[in-house]
Amino acid sequence: MVYLTEDNIARIIKAIDNEEIFTWRELFLDLHPTDQVNLFKMLEPDRRRIIYRHLSSEEFADVFQGLEFREQKEVLLELEYPYAVGMLNNMYSDDAADFLGEIDDLTAKKFLENMDDEEAQDIQDLLEYPDETAGAIMTTEYVAVEAHETVAEVLEKLRAEAPDAETIYYLYVIDNNEKLVGVISLRDLIVAGLDQRIKEIMNTNAISVSVLKDQEEVAKVIKDYNFLAVPVVDSHGILMGIVTVDDVIDVLEEETTEDFGDISAARGAVDLDMVSMEAAKRRLPWLVLLLFIGMITAGIIGSFQETLGKFTILAIFIPLIAGMGGNIGTQSLAVVVRGLALEKFDRTRVVNLIKREVGTGIIIGVVCGVLVSLISQVVAGGHPILGFIVGFSLFCVLVVSTLIGTVIPLIIHYFKLDPAVASGPFITTVNDVVGLTIYFSIATMLLNYL
Amino acid sequence: MVYLTEDNIARIIKAIDNEEIFTWRELFLDLHPTDQVNLFKMLEPDRRRIIYRHLSSEEFADVFQGLEFREQKEVLLELEYPYAVGMLNNMYSDDAADFLGEIDDLTAKKFLENMDDEEAQDIQDLLEYPDETAGAIMTTEYVAVEAHETVAEVLEKLRAEAPDAETIYYLYVIDNNEKLVGVISLRDLIVAGLDQRIKEIMNTNAISVSVLKDQEEVAKVIKDYNFLAVPVVDSHGILMGIVTVDDVIDVLEEETTEDFGDISAARGAVDLDMVSMEAAKRRLPWLVLLLFIGMITAGIIGSFQETLGKFTILAIFIPLIAGMGGNIGTQSLAVVVRGLALEKFDRTRVVNLIKREVGTGIIIGVVCGVLVSLISQVVAGGHPILGFIVGFSLFCVLVVSTLIGTVIPLIIHYFKLDPAVASGPFITTVNDVVGLTIYFSIATMLLNYL
Numbered sequence: 001m002v003y004l005t006e007d008n009i010a011r012i013i014k015a016i017d018n019e020e021i022f023t024w025r026e027l028f029l030d031l032h033p034t035d036q037v038n039l040f041k042m043l044e045p046d047r048r049r050i051i052y053r054h055l056s057s058e059e060f061a062d063v064f065q066g067l068e069f070r071e072q073k074e075v076l077l078e079l080e081y082p083y084a085v086g087m088l089n090n091m092y093s094d095d096a097a098d099f100l101g102e103i104d105d106l107t108a109k110k111f112l113e114n115m116d117d118e119e120a121q122d123i124q125d126l127l128e129y130p131d132e133t134a135g136a137i138m139t140t141e142y143v144a145v146e147a148h149e150t151v152a153e154v155l156e157k158l159r160a161e162a163p164d165a166e167t168i169y170y171l172y173v174i175d176n177n178e179k180l181v182g183v184i185s186l187r188d189l190i191v192a193g194l195d196q197r198i199k200e201i202m203n204t205n206a207i208s209v210s211v212l213k214d215q216e217e218v219a220k221v222i223k224d225y226n227f228l229a230v231p232v233v234d235s236h237g238i239l240m241g242i243v244t245v246d247d248v249i250d251v252l253e254e255e256t257t258e259d260f261g262d263i264s265a266a267r268g269a270v271d272l273d274m275v276s277m278e279a280a281k282r283r284l285p286w287l288v289l290l291l292f293i294g295m296i297t298a299g300i301i302g303s304f305q306e307t308l309g310k311f312t313i314l315a316i317f318i319p320l321i322a323g324m325g326g327n328i329g330t331q332s333l334a335v336v337v338r339g340l341a342l343e344k345f346d347r348t349r350v351v352n353l354i355k356r357e358v359g360t361g362i363i364i365g366v367v368c369g370v371l372v373s374l375i376s377q378v379v380a381g382g383h384p385i386l387g388f389i390v391g392f393s394l395f396c397v398l399v400v401s402t403l404i405g406t407v408i409p410l411i412i413h414y415f416k417l418d419p420a421v422a423s424g425p426f427i428t429t430v431n432d433v434v435g436l437t438i439y440f441s442i443a444t445m446l447l448n449y450l
Numbered sequence: 451m452v453y454l455t456e457d458n459i460a461r462i463i464k465a466i467d468n469e470e471i472f473t474w475r476e477l478f479l480d481l482h483p484t485d486q487v488n489l490f491k492m493l494e495p496d497r498r499r500i501i502y503r504h505l506s507s508e509e510f511a512d513v514f515q516g517l518e519f520r521e522q523k524e525v526l527l528e529l530e531y532p533y534a535v536g537m538l539n540n541m542y543s544d545d546a547a548d549f550l551g552e553i554d555d556l557t558a559k560k561f562l563e564n565m566d567d568e569e570a571q572d573i574q575d576l577l578e579y580p581d582e583t584a585g586a587i588m589t590t591e592y593v594a595v596e597a598h599e600t601v602a603e604v605l606e607k608l609r610a611e612a613p614d615a616e617t618i619y620y621l622y623v624i625d626n627n628e629k630l631v632g633v634i635s636l637r638d639l640i641v642a643g644l645d646q647r648i649k650e651i652m653n654t655n656a657i658s659v660s661v662l663k664d665q666e667e668v669a670k671v672i673k674d675y676n677f678l679a680v681p682v683v684d685s686h687g688i689l690m691g692i693v694t695v696d697d698v699i700d701v702l703e704e705e706t707t708e709d710f711g712d713i714s715a716a717r718g719a720v721d722l723d724m725v726s727m728e729a730a731k732r733r734l735p736w737l738v739l740l741l742f743i744g745m746i747t748a749g750i751i752g753s754f755q756e757t758l759g760k761f762t763i764l765a766i767f768i769p770l771i772a773g774m775g776g777n778i779g780t781q782s783l784a785v786v787v788r789g790l791a792l793e794k795f796d797r798t799r800v801v802n803l804i805k806r807e808v809g810t811g812i813i814i815g816v817v818c819g820v821l822v823s824l825i826s827q828v829v830a831g832g833h834p835i836l837g838f839i840v841g842f843s844l845f846c847v848l849v850v851s852t853l854i855g856t857v858i859p860l861i862i863h864y865f866k867l868d869p870a871v872a873s874g875p876f877i878t879t880v881n882d883v884v885g886l887t888i889y890f891s892i893a894t895m896l897l898n899y900l
Contacts (some may be wrong), residue, residue: 002655034675159641168637169619169678186636187618191609205452225484226696228619228678245695246676249702256706257788263713264784264874265777272789272799276809283781284814290777291818295825297769308765315758315765319747319882322769326776327715327740327875331733334714338707339722349722359726364734368741375745424714424874425777432769 002027004035012039016047021054029059037066045078052079057086065095069102070273076103085114092166093119094139094247097126134218135211137251138232138241141166144174147181147199151192158186167244170229173202180231180239182206208233211240216255219248255341263337265290265423286425293429297322297436304440307447313383314443317376317390318436324394325401325435326428328364332357332405333427340413354406361402369395385446393442397435404431452477454485462489466497471504479509487516495528502529507536515545519552520723526553535564542616543569544589544697547576584668585661587701588682588691591616594624597631597649601642608636617694620679623652630681630689632656658683661690666705669698705791713787715740715873736875743879747772747886754890757897763833764893767826767840768886774844775851775885776878778814782807782855783877790863804856811852819845835896843892847885854881 002008008027015024028036028051040051040063052060064072064087076084088096088111100108100123112120122140129135143165145154154171162168171189173182182202192201208231209218222230222245229244261270269282301308301318308314335357339345345353373391377383408430409422452458458477465474478486478501490501490513502510514522514537526534538546538561550558550573562570572590579585593615595604604621612618621639623632632652642651658681659668672680672695679694711720719732751758751768758764786803789795795803823841827833858880859872 001653003657032675155640162637162641168640186640187612190605190618190636191612203451207453223696223699225482228695245678245699246673249673249695249699252699252702253792257792259710260713260784260788263710264780266781266784269781270785270788272785272793272803272806274806276806276813279806279810280813280817283778283810284817287774287777287781287814287818288821291770291774291822294770294773297773298766298826301766301769305762305766309762312755312759312762312765315762315768316748316751316755318765318768319751319772319886320741320744322773323744323747323776323879323882324737324741326773326878327737328733330714330874330878331716331719331737334710334716335720335722338710338720342703342707343722353722356722356724356726356729360729360733363726363730364737367730367734368737371738372741376748424780428776428780428878429773432773436769 001032002030002035003032004038009039009042013043013047016043016050019050025054028055033062033066036063041067041071048075048078052083057083058090061087061090065091065099068273069099072099073103081114085111089116089119092139092141093122093126094137094241097123097136101127129211132215133211134209134213134215134232134243135240137215137218137247138211138243139166139247140241142229142231142239142242143168143171144178144239145171145184145198147173147175147197147202149198150194151189151196151198151201152194154189154198155194166242167229170227170231170242171198172206172231172239172242173198174239178239179237180206180208180233183231206231208237208239209243210235215251218243219251219255222248223252259337259341262419262422263333263424265425286423290425290429293426293433296433300433300436300440304444307440307444311443311447313386314389314440317439320372321390321393321397321439322432322435324368325397325431326424328361328398329401329405329427329431330424332361332402333409333422333424336406336409337422340409345410345413350410354403354410357402357406358399361399364402365395365398368398389439389443389446393435393439396438396442397431400434400438401427401431404434451482452480452485453482454488459489459492463493463497466493466500469500475504478505483512483516486513491517491521498525498528502533507533508540511537511540515541515549518723519549522549523553531564535561539566539569542589542591543572543576544587544691547573547586551577579661582665583661584659584663584665584682584693585690587665587668587697588661588693589616589697590691592679592681592689592692593618593621594628594689595621595634595648597623597625597647597652599648600644601639601646601648601651602644604639604648605644616692617679620677620681620692621648622656622681622689622692623648624689628689629687630656630658630683633681656681658687658689659693660685665701668693669701669705672698673702709787709791712869712872713783713874715875736873740875740879743876743883746883750883750886750890754894757890757894761893761897763836764839764890767889770822771840771843771847771889772882772885774818775847775881776874778811778848779851779855779877779881780874782811782852783859783872783874786856786859787872790859795860795863800860803860804853807852807856808849811849814852815845815848818848839889839893839896843885843889846888846892847881850884850888851877851881854884 012024012027031039064075067075100111112124141164143161158168169186171184172180173184175181182204183206184198184202188201207221209221211232211234218230229242231239232241232243234240257270261267265286266283269279369391372394373387376390377387405427408427412419412422462474462477481489514525517525550561562574591614593611608618619636621634622630623634625631632654633656634648634652638651657671659671661682661684668680679692681689682691682693684690707720711717715736716733719729819841822844823837826840827837855877858877862869862872
């Protein structure tokens with residue numbers, strides 16, 4: 001197997017252009033599949049067409065399943081129909097299901113009708129599992145063995161099955177009814193004697209996950225136990241497929257993208273391949289909600305209009321007070337959201353976290369409060385009472401905002417409410433409302449009654 | 451191997467309490483290492499002390515290396531010194547180095563002096579690599595073979611080395627000078643004939659990474675090629691260690707935590723185990739910076755004080771205008787930061803992204819602008835010109851803020867500047883300044899000159 005270098009890129013492209021089919025085929029097929037994909041992506045449409053003409057649909061399946069969905073859609077338009085069908089027949093079932101699940105239903109249905117029955121059935125089964133479950137991300141290409149087989153027999157079988165299986169490092173032991181009864185790692189197999197039977201060395205306590213298990217929990221199992229794969233079973237314990245560690249890396253990235261969407265109130269819109277209208281549609285609901293909450297700030301300031309009319313100078317610190325509350329709240333939010341993604345929280349952990357955050361808020365509040373009271377006196381031209389109002393308000397706002405940024409995501413999590421509510425923009429907007437109320441209350445009290 | 455169930459938790463704890471040492475030892479040691487750790491964490495100090503007394507330091511090493519650093523520090527206080535030294539001798543070198551690298555230098559030095567020379571040397575070597583490099587996260591427990599060996603010889607060797615190696619699924623072929631000359635997977639070995647020589651079947655184009663390579667790039671190699679491990683070499687091509695896929699999952703989580711810290715302007719403080727003072731120290735610099743930028747907003751409003759004096763009602767929309775700019779900017783920021791973490795950006799991609807985001811901003815701007823102009827007329831009691839000012843300002847602010855939220859992180863990335871500057875709070879604060887300037891400029895123009 002060869003990896004991509006500038007040298008072989010040049011050689012392959014030159015051979016394509018010179019129509020030295022044998023040469024470029026050999027060089028291209030010798031590349032690691034990932035690098036076949038990387039090279040293919042560099043080619044202009046004309047050269048790509050030469051690739052389709054001289055690679056079998058089976059050979060091209062390896063390239064196609066390595067592309068992003070956006071690229072797959074483009075490439076599909078360049079393929080002749082029978083070639084595309086052949087290619088789908090030769091893809092891993094999970095990759096083919098991913099692709100057919102994303103394109104429009106009619107086209108997908110037509111492809112499935114034209115594909116080999118067995119492959120089409122496998123894909124149809126996978127497509128029926130709900131999104132983001134073990135069933136939806138598993139592959140059906142695993143190695144199954146039986147308990148009565150000997151190590152020597154299994155090693156012999158592996159030689160034949162190795163090229164097709166997604167992993168051969170775990171072997172799954174099933175009974176006559178295809179029920180999962182044990183697992184054995186290739187490591188254990190190598191260490192065992194050749195004439196030992198599988199049942200003597202297999203681990204009968206295999207950890208498996210249900211087909212309907214959430215993909216994030218599947219990822220957690222593989223991560224916690226440092227597995228390379230985990231078997232997926234139905235409600236009768238029948239082995240349906242496996243999820244491998246490389247799928248888990250993809251799942252973890254997907255979940256991180258979701259967390260980013262949630263924390264920025266852009267749920268489902270953190271995707272570079274979306275058109276403006278679609279992105280706007282997904283982001284608008286949150287922004288409109290925030291707009292209405294934001295109107296509350298207008299109401300609050302309106303209700304203090306008497307104070308504001310007398311002391312217009314108070315207006316100039318509105319964005320500063322509101323903004324700093326939002327900033328520190330966002331920091332606390334990030335700590336909690338990340339913490340929740342990484343570990344389970346019990347009561348002690350929650351109490352300690354709240355204590356820690358409030359402590360942090362107090363320290364930061366003192367420093368920023370003193371700073372701003374000094375600066376604001378300079379800006380406002382020696383107005384000691386104003387300096388005190390701004391500084392003391394900022395202190396109170398920072399402490400309360402830390403608490404809000406910590407507690408709201410914890411409550412959301414506890415009640416399993418919509419996590420996008422615990423977003424930076426949401427916390428910021430809530431802190432605007434709370435912060436301005438504190439600021440104007442303190443100002444009104446001090447300016448009117450002193 | 452057995453996994454943790456409520457049943458065996460109860461049995462093990464009962465056996466510990468009844469001092470049935472043989473029983474609980476057998477049950478405990480039969481658990482998967484991850485579950486040994488899970489069970490150990492449930493035990494009270496008294497029961498933990500019984501564990502230390504009756505597990506060898508080698509057996510306990512497996513438990514200790516599965517704990518979080520915070521827990522390791524607590525446990526260390528409960529161990530007798532010679533037992534702790536024995537345990538460190540038996541840990542994987544990367545785990546031992548991680549632990550000793552985190553505790554105070556004096557204690558670490560004393561441990562290293564008392565440990566076995568060879569182990570101590572391995573750890574000392576690992577400790578010398580800079581943080582977050584391949585060298586710092588690699589393990590030295592790999593299987594090395596030589597090119598002239600036969601498959602049968604290697605399989606025989608594997609039986610002996612399997613228990614100690616971190617992975618046996620890739621074998622690394624080295625020459626007399628310990629230079630890496632090839633890699634062979636156990637999969638290839640199984641498929642090959644028993645009397646074939648390694649040099650006939652090994653892959654001489656092994657992808658390796660340098661000891662000083664950034665851990666994030668190492669993770670990317672393993673992820674892109676779906677490797678289970680990647681070899682680490684020094685500048686002479688000498689094999690120094692390997693990084694395995696489970697380490698990569700940890701790296702990816704660490705990097706995500708960093709991204710969360712950056713996006714919330716809380717770099718290095720997204721860690722639940724930090725005390726308030728430490729967290730405040732790390733978060734303060736960003737907040738103070740934001741405080742100073744926030745003072746600009748005070749200056750801007752101050753410079754429009756004449757307009758504001760005449761039309762106090764303008765003040766009530768300050769937080770709404772500023773806040774909405776911050777909200778939409780944070781959404782765009784999340785899209786870009788996540789995009790940059792997942793893929794390489796070329797010029798076309800950047801241009802398309804900016805176009806997409808501005809398009810999204812315009813759509814959202816029109817909707818929110820019309821909405822707010824209608825509502826604000828109600829709130830302000832039928833003031834058509836005010837409604838227009840607020841609505842039109844919000845439209846302009848949303849479009850400009852989208853652009854700022856998209857372009858700033860791209861610039862940061864392009865110039866490799868401090869990424870924490872592209873944080874939600876930073877974008878929000880910049881958008882406050884820009885948004886208020888737009889709002890008051892439009893208001894001053896329309897109110898004074900119409």
